[in-house]
Amino acid sequence: MKVTVDDLHVLTGSYVLDAVSDAEREEFERHLPHCPTCDAEVRGLRETAARLALACAVNPPARMEPQVLAATYRTRQLPPLPAPGRVLHFPRRLAILAAAASVAAALALGITQLTAQHQLDQARATAIARVVTAPDAHVDTARAAGGSVTVVTSVALHEAVVSTSGMASLPSGRVYQVWVMSPSGARSAGLIQGSSLLASAVRPGDQIGITVEPAGGTARPTTTPVAVVPV
């Protein structure tokens, strides 16, 4: 029996309450990495289910604690999973961004053919380095589609660097598009392709938004943003 994406979406609630069969659970979990909105919904509903559990908290028998604590001394812990694209704390992140920018710039210079594209990359890398090392650089982070988005803004330069990490991968034909949103409307700042993107003409009070759009991007946002970060 083939299950449609809509069926799977409605199943989110039952999935979160563990009210699905093992086969449905597996199918849902296969779908999840391709569906940022489902992923966000799962997180919200999981927190909700946790409240249902917190509401029925009961003190366990006192003997349980020494038993569990004793068992920890006999139980080996799992090592962490390798986490590519984890969120880094700011100073390290800044250093890495700046380092990546200079490496990119060096590469761009060193590469045999200095094509227009390379010049563009180099200019972009230099611009990114300028923003993240600006004296007034300000950092904001928000959760987005199972990962996070970090926005480094320099008001003095009117520029912002948008970097994402760990966001759910999209099905082919879909892209993440970044917007500078102001009271007068949303303006595209480009598509997320590599790790960082530079948004220009950013003013205080603007917001950076990320939406899922058809490949190639659109002129106006057509979906609800998966993340909005105030500048």
Place this chain on the structure above:
Amino acid sequence: MGGMSRPDIRQLQPEPAPEYEPDLAAQLVLVSRGDHRAFELVYGELAGPVYGVVRQVLRDPAQSEEVAQEVLLEIWRTASRYDPDRGSPAAWALTIAHRRAVDRVRRENACSRREQKAAEPEPAEDDVAETVAATLEHQRVRRCMDGLTGLQRESIKLAYYNGYSYPQVAQLLGVALGTVKTRIMDGLIRMRDCMGVAW
């Protein structure tokens, strides 16, 4: 998202709430490095909800104690896998606890084939209720539950507190499968918005 109801819900938050989550997340990081003292703190915060939800599903105190112990040891064992980007420590731990309890129910049903038992709806909540502390969380959940339709409320209670699958819930309530799936979904969304859950 229920914009109207949020402000007054915020006022109902218990005082320590803002400190609670980040602190527990930090403790879990220490636990993942083998810190037994940090685990004692985590145990202190989570043992009650873990035991409560397991007991709600399993009912049998001895069996609940056994499963709750397994879950708490699992928290010790897998602390390094907790990812703060994916939710609060409580949600992480209670997801493990609920799933473990439901797995136990399903395994036993499969063994003993006592499916008839599932045909009798039990009151979803009340026999454990007397041991439940009248916490703010409890009041808030109850108040938000009251805002659901009858079918939403019963579907969520039977699925979460009794550990029934949605086909079993549909059978118990005498409604179509699709209806139950939809009611669980929109009921949970309404609960989320009513409780002002951040995620």
